Amino acid sequence: MHSVAILQARMSSTRLPGKVLMDLGGLSVLGWCVRAAKAIVGIDEVVVAASEDASDDAIEAWCQRNNTRCVRGSLHDVLARYGLAAKLTHAQVVMRLTADCPLLDPEICGAVVQLLHTKKLDYASNFHPRVWPDGVDCEVFTRDALEHALAEATLASDREHVTPFLYTHPEQFHMDGLLCPEEGLEEQRWTLDTKDDFEFLTRLVKHLPKDRPPRYTEVLAVIRSGLF
Numbered sequence: 683m684h685s686v687a688i689l690q691a692r693m694s695s696t697r698l699p700g701k702v703l704m705d706l707g708g709l710s711v712l713g714w715c716v717r718a719a720k721a722i723v724g725i726d727e728v729v730v731a732a733s734e735d736a737s738d739d740a741i742e743a744w745c746q747r748n749n750t751r752c753v754r755g756s757l758h759d760v761l762a763r764y765g766l767a768a769k770l771t772h773a774q775v776v777m778r779l780t781a782d783c784p785l786l787d788p789e790i791c792g793a794v795v796q797l798l799h800t801k802k803l804d805y806a807s808n809f810h811p812r813v814w815p816d817g818v819d820c821e822v823f824t825r826d827a828l829e830h831a832l833a834e835a836t837l838a839s840d841r842e843h844v845t846p847f848l849y850t851h852p853e854q855f856h857m858d859g860l861l862c863p864e865e866g867l868e869e870q871r872w873t874l875d876t877k878d879d880f881e882f883l884t885r886l887v888k889h890l891p892k893d894r895p896p897r898y899t900e901v902l903a904v905i906r907s908g909l910f
Contacts (some may be wrong), residue, residue: 685795686727687719687775688764690844693737694758700749701874702781703740707887711874712741714784716750718895721788724795725777726810731767733757761841765832768825776828778821778844782874784883787898791820798822804855805848813862817872818898821845827855844890872901 684725691702691712702712709717711731719728730745730752732738737752745752753770755763777795779786783890790808798806803866807821808814827848831840848855862868874880890896 683774684727684772685725685775685777686729686771687722687725687769687791688729688731688753688758688767688773689715689719689779690731690763691715691738691741692733692735694733694757695782695875696882697875698877700740701880703744706784706880706883707890708892710744711784712744712781713748714895715779715781715786715867716748718784718786718788718791719777719779721895722777723788724791724799725791727751727771727773729753729767729771730781731755731760731763732812733819737783742887744774744825747749752808756885758838758839760830761835761847764844765828768828771776774825776823778823780819782873783819784816784819784887785817785872785896785898785901786886787818788895789815789897790818790860794820794822797860798824798859801858802856803858805845805856805857806859807845808860810849810857810859814860814866815867815870815872815898815901817870817874819873823848830854835898851881853878867902870902870905 732741753767804827805823831847840847
């Protein structure tokens with residue numbers, strides 16, 4: 683089954699505009715995310731899904747420079763943007779990732795993909811329930827489930843956030859979640875949404891591997907070491 687990681691990205695974040703192309707330890711935030719996505723076992727293709735807004739021209743240019751496919755669609759109807767990307771890539775399985783999670787762990791993502799296939803699910807994630815750090819989030823679902831959501835989701839929040847229609851209708855979809863082997867990590871915040879987040883991540887990545895995506899255990903070790 684052709685499995686595609688679709689990484690949604692936009693420059694028009696209200697809290698931290700342009701965050702996806704900010705330099706984080708010598709690599710753009712989007713670069714961190716794409717590198718991690720391309721390392722996920724079980725994913726055949728990685729696509730950046732930007733909006734048609736002119737502000738996202740910079741994202742498309744980054745993709746062209748970095749050998750990464752870019753699909754552009756609606757700014758606010760992100761569900762439709764995913765539908766377009768899935769159609770253009772002939773995806774049978776879709777992984778949803780966001781470009782504000784530079785510390786994505788390919789091994790966690792790969793485990794979620796495996797969970798979908800092993801249990802023959804329609805939808806799997808690592809945040810239902812929320813037991814992992816905020817910033818290693820991933821969801822994977824079948825093309826059929828995506829098409830169902832595209833046809834049936836009418837709430838603006840469902841269209842903007844892509845997957846709520848799936849996980850709020852457990853009677854329609856077979857779903858499960860990947861549990862974290864360590865308790866108490868749900869309070870950890872590794873995502874990028876504010877200037878404080880960026881300052882935290884900038885200090886953190888100085889102590890992480892430069893040539894590959896870090897494992898979440900490596901991130902935890904740095905945080906607990908008190909090195910920064």
